[in-house]
Amino acid sequence: MNLKKKKEVNKTKVSKQERSHRLKWKKKEGVFQLTGTNIRNMRTELDSNFMIAPYQKENATGCGYNLTATEFIYSITKRRLLTIHKSKQGDTYVKIYPNDTVLILTREYIKLSGNMAGAFYSRVQMVSSGFGHISTTLDPGWRGMLLFSINNPTKRKLRLNISRSTDRGVVFKGIATMVLTPVRIEDEETKGVDPSLDNPAMRLDVLKKLVSEPKRFWADRQYQNLKKLIYDLEHFETIENSKMKRLTDIKAHLTNIEMEIASYKSIEDIQAYLVELKRIDYGAFEEVQCKVKNLDDTVCKTTDISKDVNEIKNKIESIYREYDYQLLCEKINQIHLLIQQQVPHVWGYHKMRRLLGFLLKHWKIWVVYGMAIIIVAYTYNSNIGSNDMNIFISVVAAIMPPFITYFLEIFGATNEDL
Numbered sequence: 001m002n003l004k005k006k007k008e009v010n011k012t013k014v015s016k017q018e019r020s021h022r023l024k025w026k027k028k029e030g031v032f033q034l035t036g037t038n039i040r041n042m043r044t045e046l047d048s049n050f051m052i053a054p055y056q057k058e059n060a061t062g063c064g065y066n067l068t069a070t071e072f073i074y075s076i077t078k079r080r081l082l083t084i085h086k087s088k089q090g091d092t093y094v095k096i097y098p099n100d101t102v103l104i105l106t107r108e109y110i111k112l113s114g115n116m117a118g119a120f121y122s123r124v125q126m127v128s129s130g131f132g133h134i135s136t137t138l139d140p141g142w143r144g145m146l147l148f149s150i151n152n153p154t155k156r157k158l159r160l161n162i163s164r165s166t167d168r169g170v171v172f173k174g175i176a177t178m179v180l181t182p183v184r185i186e187d188e189e190t191k192g193v194d195p196s197l198d199n200p201a202m203r204l205d206v207l208k209k210l211v212s213e214p215k216r217f218w219a220d221r222q223y224q225n226l227k228k229l230i231y232d233l234e235h236f237e238t239i240e241n242s243k244m245k246r247l248t249d250i251k252a253h254l255t256n257i258e259m260e261i262a263s264y265k266s267i268e269d270i271q272a273y274l275v276e277l278k279r280i281d282y283g284a285f286e287e288v289q290c291k292v293k294n295l296d297d298t299v300c301k302t303t304d305i306s307k308d309v310n311e312i313k314n315k316i317e318s319i320y321r322e323y324d325y326q327l328l329c330e331k332i333n334q335i336h337l338l339i340q341q342q343v344p345h346v347w348g349y350h351k352m353r354r355l356l357g358f359l360l361k362h363w364k365i366w367v368v369y370g371m372a373i374i375i376v377a378y379t380y381n382s383n384i385g386s387n388d389m390n391i392f393i394s395v396v397a398a399i400m401p402p403f404i405t406y407f408l409e410i411f412g413a414t415n416e417d418l
């Protein structure tokens, strides 16, 4: 294909909507990197240049957005998914071994248009606790969850927190900051970045390589579990649940209103459909409810439908966008649950594990007490029959203090200390 023809094909590929977005960003040429406020506004408007699901407004920080981890955390050294520890308080974390690198799937699904690019950076708290740096890029047009690689270059085991239970519910810990930049477009007709990508969502290409190696017979069960999980993620299909049915219901009512506007334009009929729409139990879909209320306010004020038709159509369009977003969130939520169901968990409050942990932590004390007991036992053996009761008391007295220390630690310590 010659250059002229190629240019023509490129030109026809640029849709009207895409052109308007490019113009919009061109106008904002002064913007170099999006701030947390820009990101918050984009979520409110459901701007088609950038979508993040699930979105948590607290995670939109000064210069970007903090991404959080799912429980899919694969150890390169151990060649298996790491066990998720759950404390009594409901906090979750993993232990990353010295010199290990882990691959972590993010909880967030990111969708970028061809007009935006991004990068990921480490968080100070993480790198200062010993973790290696993150410094990777996000291509324009990316769609999907992300896979981060984090290493532990220290000689100590490091704890990577996933979530923490608070009075406000579960708060997920940011593991990397994503910064976003509008792509500079000199000629909106031809020079926009074509959002065609060769890397699949969740970097399934990388994950599939992990299970393409010959299986190891001594860890076959873990290997098979991982293989199944990666297969399930690749072939994931949304399950129609009550939340989704509710969303479908909302969409059906919206379609009726749209049809009414397109054909008869009867304000009374539109209002009647709106009454139905308002009656739906929105549950957690507060944003949809808020947008429906907004539409209702506009319709109530309308006296001449032909004058306000564009405003009404825009409001319906914004409900549709919210509907699409909530549907996406529900799908992502189901992926999180799928991961949670298949990843190994251990409850941190298991007594035996804690006793073992305690013994290991205070091994010096135990060596001293062990020696004391051996000496007592030796004395007992050499004086057998002389004064059994006194020696028994000495043995108990020798063993008691460490147990008292252990029980004090169990009942006095917070989870953070363990």
Ligand SMILES: O=c1ccn([C@H]2C[C@H](O)[C@@H](COP(=O)(O)OP(=O)(O)OP(=O)(O)O)O2)c(=O)[nH]1
Binding pocket: 120, 136, 137, 138, 139, 140, 142, 145, 146, 147, 148, 149, 198, 199, 202, 203
């Ligand atoms: O830490 C990261 C960084 C990026 N990505 C996603 C988004 C990005 O758009 C895509 C490609 O990133 P990159 O080009 O850095 O990956 P690669 O495997 O080196 O690229 P390629 O296979 O295209 O050479 O992977 C991740 O999942 N994790």
